[in-house]
Amino acid sequence: MQNKFESLELGQFIPLHYHHNMLNDTARMQGFKDAIDLAVKPGAKVLELGGGTGVQSFFAAQKAQKVYCVERNPELISAARNLLAQNSNGDKVEVIQADAMHYLPPEPIDVVICEMLHTGLLREKQMPVIDSFKQRYLKKFGGPLPAFIPEASIQAIQPIQHDFHFAGFYAPTIQFQNPYATQERSTSLGDPEVFQLLAYAEPYSQTCQWDGEILITEDGQLNALRLITKNLLAINMSTCSTIDWHTQYIVFPLAEPIKVSRGDQVSIRFSYQGGAPLNALTDSLQVRLISKQTPVLEFAMEAMNRSAEFRPRPAENASIR
């Protein structure tokens, strides 16, 4: 059920000073700039859902004929209008105060830019906003759908051991990690397992879920899971390459740490709705050690025990002269 204060929650309401952090994020900015440059053809019509400061609309306006930039937060509406007026081709961008869940442009468009991305596709409304847009757009204009930036998101989960001590203070709370930096506090206990591949132009379920097993590759204390979201901002068919951007990793502490050894399997199960609060993942999370050894190791141990029965005992040795 929708919380009546939801529009004021962090993720839905992002104050202007947070946008300056986003403008400072070089990987994000360069990724979107390159993707927009690739996807927006000269003379195109573009729609941005959740325009913020208007930066992505500005990138699009360098080639587009017209950009509709939809934003809900009044503080950002005036910031975007003000900033776009100071930048080249800003006059091609129409900033519209509206809810992206309801807005449709007055004409068909070629490209939709939507950066309501949060790790896990939690918290921000990327999944429901694009799904709602597609349904309403097809009803009003018929097909084809415009291209989407990002084109897809790939999500993975990884078992880790994480140090939750801070100057001696133990605080196993949700942490964010820079995906482009070395993680001093974390040790990987297994490879990341992909649990979702979502192409925004295709029909998709609103549920993000997994029920699977991961092989443990290092001994350790499994006390957290790392959630990874990689966004394919654009796919370059001519070079068979993608322009990617990872949102920050999220580290979710486990309520009950599990001692694991190399060769163990852990089963992980969760299910949440796209755009749900961060705790939706942990609320549904079940992590279980399902076998102490892989079948290969079990087989090897059994074979070793069997061969031990045929080894001569010291007493028998003594009788053989």
Ligand SMILES: C[S@@+](CC[C@H](N)C(=O)[O-])C[C@H]1O[C@@H](n2cnc3c(N)ncnc32)[C@H](O)[C@@H]1O
């Ligand atoms: C992560 S920010 C991205 C801003 C900008 N596109 C950029 O890349 O810098 C998401 C933006 O979407 C806006 N937003 C969130 N929900 C919205 C909605 N339902 N309708 C319109 N704007 C929305 C927020 O106010 C925020 O400015």
